[in-house]
Amino acid sequence: DAKTTQPTSMDCAEGRAANLPCNHSTISGNEYVYWYRQIHSQGPQYIIHGLKNNETNEMASLIITEDRKSSTLILPHATLRDTAVYYCIVRVPVTGGSEKLVFGKGTKLTVNP
Amino acid sequence: NAGVTQTPKFQVLKTGQSMTLQCAQDMNHEYMSWYRQDPGMGLRLIHYSVGAGITDQGEVPNGYNVSRSTTEDFPLRLLSAAPSQTSVYFCASSYGGTTEQFFGPGTRLTVL
Numbered sequence: 001d002a003k004t005t006q007p008t009s010m011d012c013a014e015g016r017a018a019n020l021p022c023n024h025s026t027i028s029g030n031e032y033v034y035w036y037r038q039i040h041s042q043g044p045q046y047i048i049h050g051l052k053n054n055e056t057n058e059m060a061s062l063i064i065t066e067d068r069k070s071s072t073l074i075l076p077h078a079t080l081r082d083t084a085v086y087y088c089i090v091r092v093p094v095t096g097g098s099e100k101l102v103f104g105k106g107t108k109l110t111v112n113p
Numbered sequence: 114n115a116g117v118t119q120t121p122k123f124q125v126l127k128t129g130q131s132m133t134l135q136c137a138q139d140m141n142h143e144y145m146s147w148y149r150q151d152p153g154m155g156l157r158l159i160h161y162s163v164g165a166g167i168t169d170q171g172e173v174p175n176g177y178n179v180s181r182s183t184t185e186d187f188p189l190r191l192l193s194a195a196p197s198q199t200s201v202y203f204c205a206s207s208y209g210g211t212t213e214q215f216f217g218p219g220t221r222l223t224v225l
Contacts, residue, residue, distance in 0.1 A: 101156075
């Protein structure tokens with residue numbers, strides 16, 4: 001199973017871009033990178049996922065390096081409501097063709113006024 | 114759609130008591146799962162199901178039972194609660210495969 005490494009915590013100024021790094025050096029060729037976040041006491045929320053190409057949606061952008069050993073989640077204009085724990089997850093395949101998500105400890109992002 | 118709902122929101126048990134945490138989804142998702150989250154930790158998978166009648170164990174299944182008789186419901190049973198099971202429990206559902214998982218609001222369980 002591919003493991004991920006994230007910084008324990010990061011700070012960002014409100015209105016600035018937040019760049020959250022993730023290392024996944026043992027990722028397999030068919031494994032996707034997922035990002036979720038968890039705002040205090042709530043259930044995790046899906047943000048974005050990708051395989052090898054950069055991805056963008058209304059919440060964030062995901063940049064995956066060419067060798068796929070690391071990725072960066074970008075929140076282009078962070079707000080106070082983006083303060084949360086951000087989880088970088090590599091999809092783990094299981095029997096039956098469905099996948100489960102293995103959560104690490106994530107990065108605690110604090111957006112400051 | 115109500116999404117993923119969990120009941121109860123809070124529960125206090127005494128050691129040895131049994132109870133069932135309820136989880137339901139109205140999105141016709143095949144894939145459902147249960148996670149627990151201890152203070153300062155990430156989520157750990159307890160059990161999951163890829164469809165009605167099919168369940169399997171996750172990382173930390175001991176002390177928990179599940180069943181999946183319908184697509185909508187995926188209850189988690191604690192047969193004999195222990196203080197080590199004090200945690201926040203999250204249920205999630207998805208279409209499976211590469212799609213996103215939707216999480217419920219959680220059940221905060223304390224075992225005394």
